[in-house]
Amino acid sequence: MKAKVCEIFYSLQLEGSMLGYPAVFVRFSGCNLNCKFCDTKYAFNDYEIMSLLQVSKAICNYNCKRIIFTGGEPLLNASFIKCLIDELGSKYDFFLETNGTIWVDFASKFKHIVVSPKFDNLNFDVLKKYSLQNNVEFKVLVENPDSLKQIEDFLKSLNINSATLQPIYFPDEPLNQFLERTRNIIEAFKQSKLTNKDVRLIIQNHKIIYEKQRGV
Numbered sequence: 203m204k205a206k207v208c209e210i211f212y213s214l215q216l217e218g219s220m221l222g223y224p225a226v227f228v229r230f231s232g233c234n235l236n237c238k239f240c241d242t243k244y245a246f247n248d249y250e251i252m253s254l255l256q257v258s259k260a261i262c263n264y265n266c267k268r269i270i271f272t273g274g275e276p277l278l279n280a281s282f283i284k285c286l287i288d289e290l291g292s293k294y295d296f297f298l299e300t301n302g303t304i305w306v307d308f309a310s311k312f313k314h315i316v317v318s319p320k321f322d323n324l325n326f327d328v329l330k331k332y333s334l335q336n337n338v339e340f341k342v343l344v345e346n347p348d349s350l351k352q353i354e355d356f357l358k359s360l361n362i363n364s365a366t367l368q369p370i371y372f373p374d375e376p377l378n379q380f381l382e383r384t385r386n387i388i389e390a391f392k393q394s395k396l397t398n399k400d401v402r403l404i405i406q407n408h409k410i411i412y413e414k415q416r417g418v
């Protein structure tokens with residue numbers, strides 16, 4: 203079995219509630235969506251075709267027990283990932299970053315799944331299934347302070363009480379502008395109804411620390 207793999211690298215999880223844990227990232231190429239704010243467009247056409255053995259060897263070369271599958275949309279390679287998990291076994295903890303449009307029946311094999319729904323492409327049947335799992339974190343992207351009302355309604359519609367808000371850092375946006383927009387989002391968040399739920403705001407720390415480099 204083979205898959206298009208964009209990059210495999212060792213870093214810290216620098217987004218979401220698992221912030222700070224060292225992990226090996228396996229970034230698959232390709233996505234079923236095409237978001238205008240996508241920060242991994244390079245994953246669409248920069249890849250190597252790799253076998254299961256090549257990927258598992260690359261993972262084993264790092265001395266780290268946490269493996270994060272990301273993309274693109276990693277679940278376009280669901281059976282490849284399932285085989286990797288079965289092969290690598292119980293000494294590893296597996297994590298997933300997905301856009302929440304594809305469901306897999308081995309979802310419970312992941313220690314933690316980050317589902318980041320995109321409002322232009324919501325699949326409520328799939329999102330409902332993820333919302334019923336106890337290993338799922340919903341990470342909702344925030345464009346500006348006005349986006350919070352839509353996010354409130356979205357969480358309510360799926361009966362979701364806990365989530366992570368992540369301000370979007372547009373690919374060609376200057377850092378100062380992102381920081382100012384983030385400060386405005388924080389002020390609006392503090393005044394919103396979301397403060398009555400288990401909702402937190404966490405920025406993409408790698409974008410600040412490494413200035414939008416890839417593979418970090």
Ligand SMILES: Nc1nc2[nH]cc(C(=O)O)c2c(=O)[nH]1
Pocket residue numbers: 213214215216217227242272273299408417418
């Ligand atoms: N350090 C680091 N943390 C991340 N968390 C999620 C990432 C992703 O691109 O899915 C990512 C990434 O690309 N780098």
Ligand code: SF4
Pocket residue numbers: 233234235236237239240241242243273274275301320
């Ligand atoms: S779902 Fe994620 S990887 Fe796919 S196009 Fe949108 S932002 Fe990019």
Ligand SMILES: [Mg+2]
Pocket residue numbers: 241242
């Ligand atoms: Mg990313």
